[in-house]
Amino acid sequence: MSEPLAERLRPRTLDEYVGQKHLVGEGAVLRKMIDAGRISSFILWGPPGVGKTTLAQIIANKLQTPFYTLSAVTSGVKDVRDVIERAKSGRFFSSNSPILFIDEIHRFSKSQQDSLLGAVERGVVTLIGATTENPSFEVIRPLLSRCQVYVLKPLEKEDLEELLHRAVSTDIELKKRHIELRQTDAMLRFSGGDARKLLNILELVVEAESGDDVVITDDKVVDRLQQNPLAYDKGGDMHYDIISAFIKSIRGSDPDAALYWMARMIEAGEDPQFIARRIVISAAEDIGLANPNALLLANAAFDAVMKIGWPEGRIPLAEAVVYLATSPKSNSAYCGINDALALVRETGNQPVPLHLRNAPTSLMKNLGYHDGYKYSHDYPGNFVEQQYMPDTLTDRRIWHAQHSPVEEKSYQQMLRCWGKRFEE
Incomplete structure (x- = not known):
């Protein structure tokens, strides 16, 4: 019986590899490391079918180093330790550390991830992890700190x-x-x-x-x-269309559609944590300051799912979805942080004004650090006008209120404090 087409066409070299030019194109970060013949541990984060496993295999072939594979679904702590022992004995034949590729690393338990730490830290193995879930949620901090995270995109x-x-x-x-x-x-x-x-x-x-x-x-x-x-299944074709429809239904204030698309995900066997995380993101991004309680409720729903499990977990998720969909909407905080990041990238590392700097030593005090700072609580209304932005950016506005009933209170407070600076 012939291999499946996808396996027959699996790329063997970077020249055959399709997509991810931001990582493996000419001059890109991973391409430079591969061409130099040495790589450090990293995690590939991206949706299914975009080449995570293939890229790991290509790297191992290119570096001509032993390549070990574990699946987080079927492997336990003992399997991890066995592979590490084999990697130690195989190190003699290669100047590079053997590569340990762990597919679906987000499914590894804390104890399994802990068992990797020492080997990664000592260079016994170079870890390449693959995950479809955000590593900052699923990978323990000590291991994550030893790995660079590279994001793979859906193919264009x-x-x-x-x-x-x-x-x-x-x-x-x-x-x-x-x-x-x-x-x-x-x-x-x-x-x-x-x-x-x-x-x-x-x-x-x-x-x-x-x-x-x-x-x-x-x-x-x-x-x-x-x-x-x-x-096709939840990991491929309709997965990203349905989650998109779900989020857009919440954003568009349609609780019926939001519940429908969530039901579609539930029936398809979607991970409840994935749904819960998307609800938390929506609460912060789309409801935002128009109803700050939305984020509290979304987080509570997330916690409830983790505590009570499935299928009862669908109930707090549904409660959160209806609450978010029927809430007033504002993305002013979302837009504000994006504009702030764009400003930082545009203007670089601007100096902190002297009066805002910390002055724990006498030398810093003599240099004028902290000098002239006004403590807000010493003034009527707990506010006094002074400069907080860098000297070159004093006139730049970043946050713009969107005047929903709740957010309007914040806007009016800014008008009382700053006057014309916050007039829209």
């Missing part, structure tokens, strides 16, 4: 089209047929930026045709996928 349309044309023109099995890619929009849409899913769909459509001449159209793809619902 151009990347997916390149992959399709490469498949029909180079794959040993597909070349036996005459395949015309007349329309590709449906395949690209259902793949959701997932290369493996895209190739699975292509293989499914081709195998459903009886003759040697195969013409692929959007209608044909949709028809084949409707007949084969297991051809």
Whole structure:
């Protein structure tokens, strides 16, 4: 039996690798490390099917170093220790540390992650982890501090089209047929930026045709996928469309649609923690200062899910979703931090004004640190006007109120304190 198309087309070199130019393109950070022949431990974070495992294998081949693989789903602490012992004995044959690739590292327990620490710290192994979940939530801090995190993106349309044309023109099995890619929009849409899913769909459509001449159209793809619902799952095609619809329904103040899309995720077997995290993000990003209690309730729902588990956890999640969807909306804090970050990148490291600096030593005091600072609580209303921005940015505004009933109170307070500076 022939290997699946996705496995037959798995890239063996960086030149065959599709996408992630920001990491492995000419002059990119990972490409430089690989070309230099030495890498440090890192974690690849990105959605399924964007090349995390493939990239790790390419790196091991390029560096000609032993490569060990563990799956967090099936491996325990003993398996981790066994691999580390094998890596120690194999170090003799290579100047580089053996690479230990851990797929779905976010599923490793704390004790499993703890068992890795010493080996990573001493350089017994170079750790490459792969995860579809935010490492800052799922990877213990000591291990995370020893690893750089690289974010992999869903493949772009151009990347997916390149992959399709490469498949029909180079794959040993597909070349036996005459395949015309007349329309590709449906395949690209259902793949959701997932290369493996895209190739699975292509293989499914081709195998459903009886003759040697195969013409692929959007209608044909949709028809084949409707007949084969297991051809795609929550990890690929509709996953990112549905979570997008869920968040946009909350943002758009439609509790019916928000509950519907959450039900779709629940029925598809989505991780409840993933849903809960998205709800917390939505509370901060979309409801924000218009109703600060939304973030408190979203966090409470997250905690409740962790405490009571599933399926009862759906109830506090539903409560939070309805509350968020029916709340007034503001993204002023979200816009404010994005504008602040853009300003910092534009203007660089501006000096802290002297009166705002800390002065724990007499030398610092003699240099004028802290001199002239006015303590707000010593003044009426606990406010006194003084400069807080760097000298070159005194006139720059970052936060702009959006005048929902709750946020309006904050805005009026700023008008009372600063007057014209905050007039919109």
